[in-house]
Amino acid sequence: MRQTYRAMLLACAMAVPVVPATAQEASESTKAANRAVLDALPFDDRTDFEDAERGFIAPLPGGSIADADGRTVWDVEAMDFLQGDAPDTANPSLWRQGKLNHITGLFEVTDGIYQVRNFDLSVMSFIRGDSGWIVVDPLISTQTAAAGWALLREKVADLPVSAVILTHSHADHFGGIKGIVTPEEVAARDIPVIAPEGFVEEAIGENLIAGNAMSRRASYMFGNLLPKGPEGMIGSGLGTTTSSGTITLIEPTIVIADTPTEMEVDGVEMVFLNTPGAEAPSEFMFWLPAHKALMQAEIINHVLHNLYTLRGTKVRSGDLWAKYIHDVIGRYGDAVEVSFGSHHWPTWGNAEIVEFWEKHRDTYRYIHDETLRLANKGLTMLEIAEEIALPESLATEFANRGYYGTVSHNAKAQYQLYFGWFSGNPAELHELPPAEEGAAFVRYAGGADAVIDKARADHDAGNYRWAATALNHLVFADSENTEARELLADVYTQLGYQAESGPWRNFYLTGAQELRQGVTRGATAQTASADIIRSVPIEMYLDYLAMRLDHPRAADADIALNFVMPDVDETFAVEVANGVMNYRMDVQEDDAQATVTLDRATLDRINLQQTTFPDAIAAGDVTIEGDRDRLMAFLGLLDDFEFWFDIVTD
Structure with a gap:
């Protein structure tokens, strides 16, 4: 018998874990900044919560997922603190997004389509075929994928895998595949594994050539090293965080190269639309005519996504991104009734979907085109990032908020896409490296004590951005200066508390933690898995x-x-x-x-x-x-x- 999502949530509300808190409270400047967010956005609109809870069938059994050795690779209950109003130590908009991403379980999207959500960073979808289940995007880890797969078969129908669809080349959409099906099964039963053109090369390349530095930075981006709680990690915006289980790969048996590509998969008609060079170098969406449903992959989300991701990847084109959504509106805007993706919750109803699509399209179009307009007027990357702001019609839509990407760093990305790192100012041609630049800055400022005195005054006045710049110079000039490290950590903490972007918050708070404690090693996704290595x-x-x-x-x-x-x-x-x-x-x-x-x-x-x-x-x-x-x-x-x-x- 189905239970409501809200009833399940209330039943486990007493099991909130104790999370270690930092010694730092929100400053008056931070409290004021976060109160201003409450006045700027329509927090009384509950549509997203209603949609995120719609179709609920069952929760994740036990509230966590472990590997064969008993090591926890995914812990839903650790985020149960995300209840009630936002505390002073969290941007209320990001807190709201964290609560939405924490809604967990197996859900029915529409007749014949199901999802497991918050079993990992991403969402796994299931489409009922003639002979079994078509599995879409089997999460990061085999353990989380297997848990979602078992719940579907227990609560809906115990059918075999009849096909696997991998919408794009990021590990959170293919890494759990061997928790669903084995290579031997794929070969023996001729199970199609469908992916976009260039999938294997891009999936491996991103995790190999730049993999060490990118994975280290990802440990900041997803808050893997932070305690979970109101003063720590509250989510990444795109989802909660990354699981830390086993990443696997099965090479595709069918590669989609053209738009549109029409195909029948286990009796289900599909139309594939390639979208390379936007959210991922290799990606597609697909249309399900019988369901009047679009599987939007990660081109359309309930966040402003990244045109440059802070873990470090190639810059993405907002122009292409907007054009792909525009194409979908032209093809299916008159017919669509369901839009679901690789993250977050679905959207239902033609008018609601088309408005969602149009405003999402226009957000990427605005950032791309306005960046280029301002650049052609002579503004530099930093000046553009400071000046650009979405119009109110786009900025007040929660689905366009910077929970993952931000208008600021996405504008910088579009500048970089066209003009690279150099603004044209000769002073930037041959700058000193950080340690030398820091030493020179401290000398010009009158010494370390003078920098600390001025930075403390800026900290107390809430001028955190400049205090961070000045103290960063001092710490790179003298990393053993404990007073400078502690003050910079305090500054980063307040910036983290104010951040609406999950990755920004996680970067600030992880930086603060490492300034105070040094580098702390913790569980984080390791993309250089055995399957990745063997597939190179x-x-x-x-x-x-x-x-x-x-x-x-x-x-x-x-x-x-x-x-x-x-x-x-x-x-x-x-x-x-x-x-x-x-x-x-x-x-x-x-x-x-x-x-x-x-x-x-x-x-x-x-x-x-x-x-x-x-x-x-x-x-x-x-x-x-x-x-x-x-x-x-x-x-x-x-x-x-x-x-x-x-x-x-x-």
């Missing part, structure tokens, strides 16, 4: 090795090696000279100093740290004809990366 095309792996080369140390190196991989029938040649590594596929060079033979499976074991090159050589899994020292010299030039590097200090 050898060309991409060689690009990764070329990036890892310690180029200054390799400046005088002269290394030429041939490689043979019998199990995958691949050969390539590697050359190191002039401080760089180049390679050629499908060749063996006559002047190579050595030929190295190893299976791709052995290379994968080395990369997964299940063995080492010396051990594999000793075991006979790697053979070398020629100068063995040349191979060892090459391996010795490859750099390793520390994940927990400093961000807020030098």
Whole structure:
């Protein structure tokens, strides 16, 4: 028997966990800033809450999800503090979004379409086919995906997987796939795994070449290292946070390259619309004619999304983003009755959906076009970010609020897309690095004590942005200055308390925590999983090795090696000279100093740290004809990366 979502929420309200608080309260300036938000937005509009609770079937059993060793990878109950009005330590708009994202369970979207929400950062959807369930976007981790899959089969229908659809190349939409289906099942039952063109290359590339730094920054962005509570992490806007289970990948069996692509999937008619270069380099939406429903993927959301994501990815085009939504309005605006996506809750009703789509489209169009207009008038990136503001008709829509992306950093992204990092001011051509710049700033300001005195006065007056700039210079000039670190942490905390963006809050509060405590290691999503490593095309792996080369140390190196991989029938040649590594596929060079033979499976074991090159050589899994020292010299030039590097200090 179905229960209402509200009744379930009240039943577990007594189980709110104790969350460690910081020593810092909201300042009077922060309280005033957050009160102003209450006056600016229509908080009495409950439509989103009604939509987020609509169709509720069942909660997540037990309130958390663990792996096989009993380690918790997803904890819904840890966020149960998100009740009532926002405290002084939280922007009330972000608090509202956190409450909406905390609505958890299995939901019916419309006849034949279901979702599990708040089982992970993203949403997993299920479409009833003729013979089974079509699974859309199986979350980040196998454990969270398996929990959602089990709940669907228990509460709705115990049917097999008949297809899997991966809407785009970000890990929160494919990582849990092996919690739903195995590669052996896919092969044996010929289960289609459908993804957009370029999916594998983009899914792997983002998590490999820049993966170490991006994952470290993601630990800030999603608040993975913060305590959950009114003074800590209250969500990321796009969802709560990321799960920390096992990330997997099954390569697509069907790739969608054209718009529109019409296809019948397990008896369900679908029309796929490719949307590359907007929210993800590889992405599509799809239309379900029989349901009059659009699966909007992550092109349409109940947040302003990122045109640049703070964890660090390639800049996205607001122009393309707006045009993709505009195209959908032209195609299906007259017919649509349901719009559901890879995050958040659905929207129902033609008029409501079309208005939602149009205002979302116009938000990306406004940011893109206004940034370019102001740039062409001579304003710089920082000046544009300070001046640009959405018109009231867009800014007062909760779905356009900057809970994830912000107007400020999205405007900077569009400037960067067209003009790069340089504003045209010659003073920016050859700036000092942070530590040297900090030392010079402190010297100009009259010394560390003078900077602290002035910054404390600005802190007390609520001038946090400038205080943060000045104190950041001092901390980079002298990271051992405890008074400066503590004061900067206080400043970051107040900025975090005021932030409407989940990632901004998480960055500020994580920075404050690391200034006070140093780098604290915690559970965070590790994208370099076994499946990702095994799926890397050898060309991409060689690009990764070329990036890892310690180029200054390799400046005088002269290394030429041939490689043979019998199990995958691949050969390539590697050359190191002039401080760089180049390679050629499908060749063996006559002047190579050595030929190295190893299976791709052995290379994968080395990369997964299940063995080492010396051990594999000793075991006979790697053979070398020629100068063995040349191979060892090459391996010795490859750099390793520390994940927990400093961000807020030098």
